[in-house]
Structures are given as structure tokens and as C-alpha cells.
Amino acid sequence: MQPTKSQHPLSATLAPLDDAIRDAMWELFVQIGKFWKNIDDPSEHKPRVYSFMENRIALDPMYRDYYITANNVIKQLVDQYGEVEGYHHLFTDPDAMKSPPATPLALTRQKVSNEFVSLQLAVGGFKAFGAKNYCGFIGGAYVPSAPVPYRTMENHDAG
Amino acid sequence: MQVDTLIIGSGIAATALAQRLLDKNRNASILLLEAGSHVMTRDSALWENYLVTGNLPYDQFKDLNYPQKDKPGENANIGGTEVPLAGSRVITVGGSTIHWGGWSFRLKPEDFKLRTNTGFGIDWPISYSDLESYYGEAEHYIGISGDSDDPSVPRSRKYPFSPFPFSLQDQPVARALEALNIPYGNVPIARYGVGENNQNQVPCQTTGTCKYCPFGSRFNATDRLSDMISSNEYQNFNIISGAVVEEIVITSKSQIGGVIYLDKASGKLIQVDAQRVVIAAGSIESAKLLLRSTSPDWKKGLGNDSDIVGRNLVTHPYFIFTGTIKENPLQLQPEMNFPTLCTRHFDSSAEQGAGKFILVNPADTVPVKLASQMHSGMMRDGLNSYVSGPNQVQLHGMIEVFGELHNRVTNFPSRNHLGMFETSVDFTKDSNFDIRMGQIQEHVDKIFQNMGAQIVGKPSISWRADHAASVCRMSNDPASGVLDKNLQVFGLDNLFVCSNAAFSSIGAVNPTLTLTALAIRLGDYLANE
Structure with a gap:
């Protein structure tokens, strides 16, 4: 083992x-x-x-x-x-x-x-610099219909 | 030692094949021989070490660089174009899936008719429709997040998981592509989602340290094999690591009887008798093993009467275009470690002769590196300016190249640091390659201009052997290939090759999904034999 x-x-x-x-x-x-x-x-x-x-x-x-x-x-x-x-x-x-x-x-x-x-x-220190996610941050799963754990094109376009 | 099915290698092909055979018969007698060692996965200390140092626990199991003037190395590059082996593969239990990116594209129907459509290379002895259902099975076996509504690739089954939405980093290139009427889509990626996971599969936590995922949320055969062994469901399924297969035991012109392997721990040579052998040891090792397995009936190596084994080597030139941007108002920066947007080109029978290519917007297209700036002592005000100010953008991609006889791999008569025969690589890019890259550069330049970016010089191009393929290619006849449509070595009743070596051609996309589909298909064939 x-x-x-x-x-x-x-x-x-x-x-x-x-x-x-x-x-x-x-x-x-x-x-x-x-x-x-x-x-x-x-x-x-x-x-x-x-x-x-x-x-x-x-x-x-x-x-x-x-x-x-x-x-x-x-x-x-x-x-x-x-x-x-x-x-x-x-x-x-x-x-x-x-x-x-x-x-x-x-x-x-x-x-x-x-x-x-x-x-x-x-x-979490990365958040002060504008991002929602970061390599090493445990952002969470992407679950359809729930908020995406990183910044997306779609959400940004929707404001 | 005696088994029914002996599989050489323990990567994704070996694992998917073994799983298929065990699904058909849970008592099937199967042995995997792996030259490499076991690397611990899902370990928090190793993960944090990677996080803060960039060092991976499997770096030591990669090939060394080629020898240099004042630095020893291993393997030999004797062609006109350097094809690095270092970094291209990992010799461990689970094979290279321990470090793969997980890009999981299907080939397209025209890829299987390369010769017919272009006059280059050969046709596959199977069609896209022969493999289509297996593509679906492979996507579910690996656990792919992808866009099931993508109209550009025929499919009969949905991906198991939804595609990851385009990241904000994709916005500039997406807008440019839209302005240029260039279609783009999601990168189908091996990251577990929510919905179809088994109990050992944790959905991707978008942690972004994908080369060593603390959760095992990206398929790797290491974890899958561990799960298979620890389940205790398969009493006759075993893996031996540290086992370098030296040669195939040949019993007659049409039969092999097993293998002889070097047990690295004891230094002893051990014979395993087998009803059938499947070489699933990666493209390069597959060819080398056939070449060094000789007998009076097979003087040039198994399956090599036509001198095809090891030849027609192809890989994907991986290119990186860089541009500069004057400002970064959205503070774009790497938020994950895998791409979400790609665009595939020349995907038609009329265009594919020019060499298909794919462009991918990398996860670090704007390569903000906060940690290194802070390490160097940059203050907060400086960091704010750094994140929002001038920076670079990148587009990555791969281009298809076609097999040519003179490009080949052979055994090099010494051992590498992992106890395996070294490799001699003889590869020279074709004379039109630079012209084709120039055409792609014009294309990328238009995209960059639409993004407000200024292209910087020529792209960097790596011919690293990550996707080395075709050196035992499938064919309709033994004069032009090594394997038949069922991955069986021509002229041998019980020897098969299941690795990228089997590809008749490679398209412009990562081969792993296609290999997995071939492995599952082979499992069905062997189970029904």
C-alpha cells in the first residue's frame, strides 16, 4: 500500500x-x-x-x-x-x-x-486586486444556475 | 507468472482498456506493467509545496534534457528540428495523465480521410462514425465538461458536465473574433462537474493548480487505478510498478507468448506469459519495444517487415503569439489554470490540406503575476499600476503536421535515469512549415489588431513530443502501417498497440480523448474475441 x-x-x-x-x-x-x-x-x-x-x-x-x-x-x-x-x-x-x-x-x-x-x-489576498478567483484559491464548484466562481464574460456584459 | 491479458503501461489507454475488460468480466485476468513509480496524489502538503514553489512531486519522473556541450543529459536528437522529450511525458503509475491539461477534443469526420481529401499521409482504416459512440463513452469515462450543443462536431450523446463559461479573460479575443466573423467555442475540458460524479470524483473547485489538484477533480489514471485496486472488486487485476519491459517473447511468426521485464528494485529479469499483450506504453515506447523485439521470423522487429515501425513521427508544434496592450482596465489576470475559449480552423475537406490549426485563449493570456511582484518587494501602489497598466496578451495554438517516413524514433543504446532505453529522435519539419506559420501569423495579427494589441515578432514554437504519434500507425494494409483497424499488429494474432502511436493522423487537437475512445473500442473487441 x-x-x-x-x-x-x-x-x-x-x-x-x-x-x-x-x-x-x-x-x-x-x-x-x-x-x-x-x-x-x-x-x-x-x-x-x-x-x-x-x-x-x-x-x-x-x-x-x-x-x-x-x-x-x-x-x-x-x-x-x-x-x-x-x-x-x-x-x-x-x-x-x-x-x-x-x-x-x-x-x-x-x-x-x-x-x-x-x-x-x-x-484571499488576491481579491484586493480585482479578481474573483486565483490559482490556489478554493473557489468552489461551478454549478449551473449558481454564481460562477470566477469572473465571466457573460456576467461582466450583463453588468 | 501467467495472465490472460498483459498491458504494458498504466496510462489512460491501459486504464480505460482494463476497466472495459473488467466491466465485461470482473474476474478477468489482467496485469499492468508500469516502468515508473507511484506518485502520491491528493496530498495537501505536496499541493501546498507546488502552490508556493512551483515544484511538482513528479518532476523527477520526466525525461532529462538532451545532452549539451557542458551538461550531461539523455536521449539523442539527430534530426534537423529539435523535438524535446523533457517535459513531454511523465513515467509514473497513471502515465502522463498526472500532468495533462485535460483538453479533450474529438477529431472530426474529415480527419479520418486525410489521404483521400488531401493526398497527404494515409486514411484511417476506421471512420468517424465507427468511433463516434466510443467518443461519447470516453467523454463520460474521463468526465468532460463541454458544450453538447456545439454544432461543429457530430455527436449522439451529451457531455456528462456543462461547459465552463467563458472567462472574463476571453472577452477581448471573443469580441475580436466576432468582429472578424470567426466562430469560437468552449474548450471541452477534463474537469469534473456536478451531476454524474461517482463517489470518488469531487467536482472541480476552480482551484487553478491543475498540475496537482488537491481534490483529484481532473481525471488522472493514477487515481482511477488506485480506486480500482482499493475497491477489491477485481480479484485478478494487478499492477506492477518499476517494471521496464525489455522485449516481447516471440513464440512463432504469428504468436507472441508474453514479455520479459526488468524489475528495477531487484535488478532481475522476469518473464510473464500472457495469452495476449497490449502495448499501451505511450507512442514512443510502443515503437521502441516492437523494434527491439526480434526473432528469426521478425529480424527487423515485430510488425516491422515493411520498415514502418517508429516512422511517420508527428507531434503538434505548439505556438505562442504574444502581443502588447497599453492598459488593462478590466484588471484581467489568471483566475484559473485552464482555458475556456478556442477556435478551430481549416476543419473541412477542402481546407485541411493546408494544415488544420487551433487557437486557444490561455488562462494566463494577460500574465499578471502578483506573487512574484510582491516577492520582489513591489509596494501596493506599484501593484495597482502593474495590474491595470500595460501588459501582454497571448494566443496559443497547435497546427497539424503530416507523417513522413524519414521522421522517426528508435532505441538509443543506453539507459535513461529511469532505467529505460533512451530514445533517438530524428525529425525535420517540412519545408512548407514556416510558410504555413506565416499565414497563421497574418490571421492572428488581425485578431490582435481587433483587440487593440500589437503583435510582438514571430511566435515561439515548441515541437515538444507531448503529442508524439503515428509511429505504429493504423492502416488498411501492412505496406503503409503497423496496425489493422482493431489495433492488432499486422501478422500477429495476439499483439496489440493502444497508444497515440496507433493514430493514422493527428489533426490539430490533443489526442487523449481519441486514444481513450480507441482503448474502449479495443476493450469491446478483445472481450468479444
């Missing part, structure tokens, strides 16, 4: 993330919405963010360390620049995009923050 869920063999023996780390990563997700002004209240997505982190660690045990590192990096940035400027630095510093990531900041940007950005868009 094939396994029913993907898991790296080393991930199975890892201790769960501390609550403090999980909370810090949740705050990162919240700050993405504030920075790009695309999700006002992200609270409904909290379980999804937590399960996302668990899935990332299950596939690759390094992610546990990425999240721990991200917590430290964000703490340092906020201590140094304050909350708003600290996250601004994380989200926009071009040096953090150099590949392969060679600094804790670059690791945090590329392995944690940017992945959270992709997730945040997919769970």
Missing part, C-alpha cells in the same frame, strides 16, 4: 514548533496583509497558516529551523527599526532576494516570508 500522507522520514521525529514561534509566524502573516493592504482581518486563516507550517515541516525538516530563524530575524528587525519599518525591511530589502539565500534575513525572506505571501494571496 502507498502511504496516505507525504512525510520526510526525519520530520516524524521532530518536536512540534513552540507556541511562541507559531505566534510569531502568525504575526508575520498578519503583517503581510497590513503592508500590502490586501486583507484587513486575516483571523479566519489562522488554522490554515498553522497547518501550512506543519505541512512544510512534514515535507522538509529544515523548515522547522527556517521558522525558528525567521522568529529571530524578525525580532532583531523590529528591535532595530520598530515594527512598521522592520517588516518593511523584511518585505523589500533587495539583498534578501539574492539566490541562493546566504544570510538569515535572506532565508527568512525566501523560505518563509515569500511563501507566506504566496499563501496569503491564495487564501
